[in-house]
Amino acid sequence: MIENHLPTAELQALDAAHHMHPFTDGDGLAKKGARIITRASGVWLTDSEGNEILDGMAGLWCVNVGYGREELAEAAARQMRQLPFYNTFFQTSHIPAIELAKKLAELAPEGMNHVFFNGSGSDSNDTNIRMVRRYWQVQDQPGRDIIISRWNGYHGSTMGAASLGGMKGMHKQGGLPIPGIVHIDQPDWWSEGGDMSPEDFGLMRARQLEEKILELGPERVAAFIGEPVQGAGGVIVAPDTYWPEIQRIVDKYGILLIADEVICGFGRTGNWFGSQTVGIRPDIMTVAKGLTSGYIPMGASIVSDKVAAVINGSDEFAHGYTYSGHPVAAAVALENLRILQDEGLVTRVRDDIGPYLKAKWESLTDHPMVGEAKIVGLMGSIALTPNKAKRAKFAAKEGTVGFITRERCFANNLVMRHVGDRMIISPPLSITRAEVDELITRARKSLDEAYARVKDEGHWAEAQPAA
Ligand code: PXG
Secondary structure: OOOOOOOHHHHHHHHHHHOOOOOOOHHHHHHHOOOOEEEEEEOEEEEOOOOEEEEOOHHHHOOOOOEOOHHHHHHHHHHHHHOOOOOOOOOOOOHHHHHHHHHHHHHOOOOOOEEEEEOOHHHHHHHHHHHHHHHHHHOOOOOOOEEEEEOOOOOOOOHHHHHHOOOHHHHHOOOOOOOOEEEEOOOOHHHHOOOOOHHHHHHHHHHHHHHHHHHHOHHHEEEEEEOOOEOOOOOEOOOOOHHHHHHHHHHHHOOEEEEEOOOOOOOOOOOOOHHHHHOOOOOEEEEOHHHOOOOOOOEEEEEOHHHHHHHHOOOOOOOOOOOOOOHHHHHHHHHHHHHHHHOOHHHHHHHOHHHHHHHHHHHHHHOOOEEEEEEEOOEEEEEEOOOOOOOOOEOOOOOHHHHHHHHHHHHOOEEOEEEOOEEEEOOOOOOOHHHHHHHHHHHHHHHHHHHHHHHHOOOOOEOOOOO
């Protein structure tokens, strides 16, 4: 452990000189200097200045069991000593991959008994693109290669995964989406629902899938992909009518359903998988993040018997990564799943800490700047608005008020992120009631300070509806 590290300013200068950060304006960060995290325990981060920060995001939605679990370090060390690497190509296997595949089949919904291992969420979704196209090709339908996805969904950052994603800013930076991927609108009632009831709006947005299938021709559509609850898009929870209608439509046209569980998986929504929470029956589930609680990188595609039978029953599926099923990552994943299970962390989200946080989170709607509060399990969002009744947007550029609020959270040692003008949380599943209280206290204080600042800076004004 580097306790006696360089002064923060020197670390920041070196960081700016040599480290290119993901999703970051490099010059902007260089001027300001990165916050440097040096250690963590439970839900608490420590930075290089000795500040104790409450991590309301579980790292990047991933540290489900919390920081500092010795058992995971031990599992990695043990596995490194015994077999640090071997591949799973060329008709070989190893015990951690075998055990983890069996364990995931046990935890996954019925009929999902097969696992293809990947290195991250992004390359799991690349695997999924290739697997569903292969699935139809083997069945003499090679023209069935289009995957339908949603605007403002997030599926990762590789060429394939960013194409599946519906982040227009990402598409703009380099020829995306790749061919064969089309998008429909998201079920975000707060910002796009207009005068419709949430229920009618949910149905309307789901039926866009059917319209798109009919427009393209069902014989061209391979699969639909969606996150049970959109995470990076701002913790968007679909109206109750949405997912049953999606399930009806994919069933009707025989289209594969891919649930991207990278955030929702492993207890985040109060069940092992978000698919169970929203009541869908996927053919493939993308997992990563909570699979290892972020202690080591790993992703996987959990595959139904139906899809696996086709893929396994044909010639070689020409796809795989050096680190598919990496033994150290698999050993850490197994230990992580043991902790989640033995400590009842998933049921705790559903029955105890989830409902506790929900009540407190929803109470934030009494704040003058907070419109709706949404929460499923331990992933929540609040919409910031200058006029709740009208669900109005701010006149200032989208994200201005969210950014001001996030800065206040930062100053109050709370990690609560913003996506546009929504604030989001996703704390470790191990968070205690006292820590939830502290999170809410800091969030309220930050909201109060942001509200004052927004007024001071002249941003307390509604956008006028487009003429
Ligand atoms: N699918 C979903 C649903 C995700 O949330 C990925 C795939 C890609 O996983 P990898 O492991 O390749 O990053 C993700 C990742 C954010 C943020 O700012 C979210 C993610 C990643 C980075 C930032 O909310 N989610």
